[in-house]
Amino acid sequence: MSELAEFVLDLDDLDDGQRAEVGRAVLRVVEASASRFQVDIPGGRDDVPEPAARAAEVLRQAAGKTSRDDRDYALSGWLDARDAHLWDALVTFMPWSYDGDVWDGEGRRIANLHDGEVSFVAVAIAQVPELTAIVGPGRLTPWAEVQLERRAAGRAWARSHSLSALGWLVVAAGLLLVPLPGPGAPIVLAGVVILVVGALVGRLNRQEQPDQPQPSVPDGSCPDCGHTWWEHAGSGNDRKGMCGECAYEFEHRQRDTDAPGCRRPVPGA
Structure with missing residues (x-):
């Protein structure tokens, strides 16, 4: 059994498009080792572009999840990652998924999908330079270090x-x-x-224990979205750089626009 280098990815400093691009590139890195995968297939969203919608349909058909309820949300179950058509569908739809896993032929998890991005990856030692070039050295934390911190x-x-x-x-x-x-x-x-x-x-x-510095957040609201600065990047209450309130409205379809939300940071942050 070949040794794998395992990493946790921290992509919080990237925007949604950049995270999607990195995630797809990472999936291409593990493609040769992938044996099976599973992914959830949420539906009913108006912001999914046509290629991703077609990819979701490919995954639903392969999983046999075609009922009306499945159109709103479905779990693919295990699908064959060696099927190029299915793998391409996974890579295309990945940014609109919530959770998923990719496993190799030796029963090891080699990628984890979470909230539309790749959050964990395991690659051969020889592939680490390629992975680092794609993700960036500052965004990769060895899984062993994460485990030590948790322990x-x-x-x-x-x-x-x-x-x-x-x-x-x-x-x-x-x-x-x-x-x-x-x-x-x-x-x-x-x-x-x-x-x-x-x-x-x-x-x-x-x-x-030393006190953690508290962010300096001014009073008032963002002129772009109208929400308090305490919801924006730099306050600690944001959602991966997006205004927390905007993200909530977007997820619950309470926004008047298809735009996902405001990314203006707290003044001075």
Whole structure:
């Protein structure tokens, strides 16, 4: 089994068109290794161009999802990635999908689709330079590093909450023993003491952590979309650079225009 280099992609600094272009290029990189794929096929959107709509129909037909309900939303199930017609349909429709996976012939996931972009990719070591040239070195994070960060966060959470968990267990055990002859009340008291100590330790840990700088967001609203600046890029409440409120309206078809939304950043951000 050949070794794969696994990466998480961070494309937040790109616009929708650039993310689509990068995602399609990444899928072409893994095409030779792909054996099967699955993807969801949302419908009922007015912003899907004709080529993508035709690609969605190809996927629906291949999956046998042609009912009226399937026109609104369908899951393809596993399709043959070695079928060039189906693979081309996946690449074309990818920016309008929500979720999907691509697996190789050895049962390994080599690409993950999320919200219209490729969020994870695994390629042969020899393909890493090609992938880096497509995505950009600053937008690729090795999956091993992501796992280490998650484990570190999990250990930090366990350390900060272990005393509290132990305290509640001791309190529960003491309460069960209270009606019986024995040291039920002292055990409950010991559990309360552990809870207090755990709370104090947690407070000390939080005080030792540096405060995260808060974004400086002015009052008022964006002149382009009319939404508060707190929804725009630079506020922390945006949706991949798009005004969060515009994105919500777009997803729920509450906008008067087909344009997906405002991308003006917070002044000074």
